[in-house]
Amino acid sequence: MIEKFIDRVEISAQGGHGGAGAVSFHREKYVEYGGPDGGDGGKGGNIIIKADRRTAALGHIAPVRIFKAENGHPGGSRNCHGANGNDLIINVPAGTVIHTPEGSILADLNEDSGEYMCVRGGRGGKGNAHFATSRNQTPKFSQKGMEGDKADLILEIKLIADIGLVGLPNAGKSTLLSRLTKARPKIADYPFTTLTPHLGVLKLDISSQVIIADIPGIIEGAHRGAGLGIEFLRHIERTFFLFFCIDIMSEDPEKIYLMLRSELEQWSSRLAAKPFAVLITKTDSAPDSVNTVRACFPPGLQDKLFFISSSSGAGLEELKKVFYHVLELKTGQ
Ligand SMILES: Nc1nc2c(ncn2[C@@H]2O[C@H](COP(=O)(O)OP(=O)(O)OP(=O)(O)O)[C@@H](O)[C@H]2O)c(=O)[nH]1
Ligand SMILES: [Mg+2]
Known part of the structure; x- marks a missing residue:
């Protein structure tokens, strides 16, 4: 039980x-x-x-x-x-x-x-x-x-989150949280659906779990107050790991990744230095783009790239390794 x-x-x-x-x-x-x-x-x-x-x-x-x-x-x-x-x-x-x-x-x-x-x-x-x-x-x-x-x-x-979901508005962060956990944040196809952070608990097995924080979307200039600003990043300051979530249909996924990272850096270099993975989301909407998107990222990031679809569930199983790795980071702190 x-x-x-x-x-x-x-x-x-x-x-x-x-x-x-x-x-x-x-x-x-x-x-x-x-x-x-x-x-x-x-x-x-x-x-x-x-x-x-x-x-x-x-x-x-x-x-x-x-x-x-x-x-x-x-x-x-x-x-x-x-x-x-x-x-x-x-x-x-x-x-x-x-x-x-x-x-x-x-x-x-x-x-x-x-x-x-x-x-x-x-x-x-x-x-x-x-x-x-x-x-x-x-x-x-x-x-x-x-x-x-x-x-x-x-x-x-x-609850203090172990993993923070970071991404542009509409990247599919809330959808991912609701797919993985019992949390039910609002999901919609317009930007800034999420206004306050949501936490969800993902049970990995009988004795282990990770807590995931879904936060509002970040846009370029957020550190100067653009969009919803970045004040809410404090909710993920104590996480051990970040998921940069990027829509597979984005024009330049690597640019988005660098922008997100630079906004985080403006908030706190400690936050930006956390271990991370890059999740390319919504793969069901453009299954043929996987290789093109992969090629956008430099070799040093290849082992951090994951392709997922919260709709079909594709790629989510592979995230398990990451979750256990996060647990290791947590217990080894
Ligand atoms: N096809 C497809 N659509 C998805 C997937 N994940 C999310 N979406 C859609 O993308 C839109 C945005 O999803 P959200 O989960 O609200 O995105 P978000 O990143 O939380 O957005 P903000 O809260 O505005 O920052 C919604 O219309 C979702 O239904 C997916 O795996 N496949
Ligand atoms: Mg959301």
């Missing part, structure tokens, strides 16, 4: 209850009236949500839903302090956003090992030793521990 990728869970978190303070009196042979010696209760445990590189999804959290940290232990006689309750640590993948059911963001655990204390445990109660006064030297009461904080939270993995 293919494990469902769980990227959103609702949880209830409750900090541990503080331990009760003790009521106790000092007892010793030959000492008739010992003073109060009830120790304080321990503090309840906190709940900490922690980003962990080895955690890939939120599936381990979904069945639990209610998380409660350990209670503090009660105080004892002889001023013995109760032990504090242990903190409860919930591991989540890096990139998890924690927000309230109303949607306000409490934490964005972006970096590995980032953590957020979502609820605190209650304070332990004071033992009767604290309450002795000149009037009442034998207090027979102590404080209860305080309740731990409670919070309803939503944990959501903010």
